[in-house]
Amino acid sequence: xxxxxxxxxxxxxxxxxxxxxxxxxxxxxxxxxxxxxxxxxxxxxxxxxxxxxxxxxxxxxxxxxxxxxxxxxxxxxxxxxxxxxxxxxxxxxxxxxxxxxxxxxxxxxxxxxxxxxxxxxxxxxxxxxxxxxxxxxxxxxxxxxxxxxxxx
Numbered sequence: 001x002x003x004x005x006x007x008x009x010x011x012x013x014x015x016x017x018x019x020x021x022x023x024x025x026x027x028x029x030x031x032x033x034x035x036x037x038x039x040x041x042x043x044x045x046x047x048x049x050x051x052x053x054x055x056x057x058x059x060x061x062x063x064x065x066x067x068x069x070x071x072x073x074x075x076x077x078x079x080x081x082x083x084x085x086x087x088x089x090x091x092x093x094x095x096x097x098x099x100x101x102x103x104x105x106x107x108x109x110x111x112x113x114x115x116x117x118x119x120x121x122x123x124x125x126x127x128x129x130x131x132x133x134x135x136x137x138x139x140x141x142x143x144x145x146x147x148x149x150x151x152x
Contacts, residue, residue, distance in 0.1 A: 007034045007042045012051065019057040022047065023083025058084050058092035066096060069109040074135020103143030106136040110144045117148045 007029055014020055014028055022043050029039040046052040058079055065075045072093055079089040110131060118124035124145065131141045 004038060004042060007038050008046070010034070011039075011042055011046060015046070015051055019060045020052065021054050021057045021082045021084050022052060025052060054084050055088045055092070057082075058088045059095065062092045062096050066100060066105065069105065069112060069134065071106060071109075071131070071134055071136035071140060072097070072102060073137055074133075077135070102136065102140045103147070106131050106134070106140040106144035107147045109134050109136070110148055114148070118145075 010032060011025060011029060014025060020028070025043055026036070026039050029042070030036055034042075043052055061079060061082070061084075062075055065078065076086075076089055076093060079092075080086070110127065113130060114127055118127050127148075128141050128145065131144060136144070
């Protein structure tokens with residue numbers, strides 16, 4: 001890729017497939033041979049035009065990861081890794097929290113992985129660590145584990 005038009009075309013093709021964070025888009029463009037300064041200029045122009053948006057990316061990422069059974073702690077960390085500012089990640093997670101019961105989400109993640117409640121403290125700790133790695137906070141894990149303990 002040599003010209004700005006080539007870089008722009010490549011960026012638009014990437015964005016047509018799915019939303020990309022600016023950092024992710026920059027990485028992909030430079031991997032395809034675009035100069036960093038040119039990639040940054042094209043991304044800034046696309047953002048001004050509303051074709052690239054870290055806020056839209058954050059909303060999309062939150063929906064995607066919630067569907068996969070991940071919790072808010074992990075989702076926020078992943079957005080940071082992808083270069084999405086906390087000011088943009090926060091509202092996306094807040095929107096999700098209006099419709100999601102994270103304790104119930106944690107229970108569903110638990111139920112997909114485990115079929116029986118823990119019988120001893122060692123197994124309980126193992127199951128709790130699993131939910132922790134999935135990105136659930138301590139309160140969500142407690143709620144999920146108490147739901148798992150209840151007889152059907």
